[in-house]
Amino acid sequence: MALVSEFLGQLTLxxxxxxxxxxxxxxxxxxxxxxxxxxxxxTAIKTKGVDEQTIIDILTRRSCExxxxxxxxxxxxxxxxxxVALKGALSGSLEALMLxxxxxxxxxxxxxxxxxxxxxxxxxxxxxxxxxxxxxxxxMVIKRVYKDMFKKELEKDVAGDTSGNFAKLLLALVExxxxxxxxxxxxxxIDEDARCLYEAGVKRKGTDVATWISIMSQRSVPHLxxxxxxxxxxxxxxxxxxxxxxxxxxxxxxxxxxVECFENKQLYFANRLSEAMKVKKPIRKHIQKQLQRQHHxxxxxxxxxxxx
Ligand SMILES: [Ca+2]
Numbered sequence: 001m002a003l004v005s006e007f008l009g010q011l012t013l014x015x016x017x018x019x020x021x022x023x024x025x026x027x028x029x030x031x032x033x034x035x036x037x038x039x040x041x042x043t044a045i046k047t048k049g050v051d052e053q054t055i056i057d058i059l060t061r062r063s064c065e066x067x068x069x070x071x072x073x074x075x076x077x078x079x080x081x082x083x084v085a086l087k088g089a090l091s092g093s094l095e096a097l098m099l100x101x102x103x104x105x106x107x108x109x110x111x112x113x114x115x116x117x118x119x120x121x122x123x124x125x126x127x128x129x130x131x132x133x134x135x136x137x138x139x140m141v142i143k144r145v146y147k148d149m150f151k152k153e154l155e156k157d158v159a160g161d162t163s164g165n166f167a168k169l170l171l172a173l174v175e176x177x178x179x180x181x182x183x184x185x186x187x188x189x190i191d192e193d194a195r196c197l198y199e200a201g202v203k204r205k206g207t208d209v210a211t212w213i214s215i216m217s218q219r220s221v222p223h224l225x226x227x228x229x230x231x232x233x234x235x236x237x238x239x240x241x242x243x244x245x246x247x248x249x250x251x252x253x254x255x256x257x258x259v260e261c262f263e264n265k266q267l268y269f270a271n272r273l274s275e276a277m278k279v280k281k282p283i284r285k286h287i288q289k290q291l292q293r294q295h296h297x298x299x300x301x302x303x304x305x306x307x308x
């Protein structure tokens with residue numbers, strides 16, 4: 001636990017909405033020398049009792065791209081796969097953390113999704129969090145990687161593991177039919193969608209979930225942000241309150257996650273992390289998962305690892 005705390009201590013946590021730039025707290029290391037890092041990791045692994053601190057210091061302070069380069073150099077230098085070597089040298093949550101860092105974000109998501117549906121029962125929370133928070137683009141890569149890794153279509157596994165409206169919503173999201181953001185703001189459409197959401201939910205008896213699903217899975221994020229604003233001129237409750245009133249269980253959680261991510265994805269993850277930190281026990285696994293998920297969100301185009 002001490003090491004995990006130390007790792008956590010190295011991260012700067014903030015809650016979004018602060019002055020720009022909000023996020024990069026871990027940026028690509030300057031004077032980066034992958035061969036030197038690879039050699040240091042090799043020494044750390046060979047040290048009696050394993051020099052865990054050096055491994056943490058290196059891997060948590062390099063960008064995703066840089067970690068890939070280190071792995072490449074390590075294999076040349078030590079004639080061993082770095083992931084295999086880390087597995088052998090580390091254990092417990094530190095092992096899981098470091099191995100997670102070595103995966104690409106899509107690989108990590110794909111394995112989390114697989115694990116959430118494996119065996120009996122389903123870890124709905126993980127399923128919801130990943131499927132409802134990833135962009136179309138991210139989901140497309142996840143689907144490809146999922147198929148490569150597990151030789152099965154993600155859609156099929158999701159369909160086999162969920163049911164009812166919850167399944168319909170997740171599958172609509174996995175289908176990645178969301179519009180790309182447009183330069184033209186379509187006020188007529190915004191008004192129409194806002195009214196439809198209201199009429200399908202708060203205004204009527206019961207809920208026309210299919211309408212909610214189609215609007216929330218197909219419209220672009222900037223469009224939906226405006227729809228939710230407009231929605232308030234029809235409904236006495238805002239979108240999130242309406243969701244809480246209209247639907248329950250996993251479906252409620254999924255819609256809420258979607259809306260929170262549309263509104264402010266960074267804030268959503270900051271809140272999740274903060275919730276995870278409040279839990280006294282058993283927090284380790286939870287925090288570790290949260291950190292890994294943070295790491296997706298913040299793996300920016302230039303490959304720098306950003307943590308909120
Ligand atoms: Ca209703």
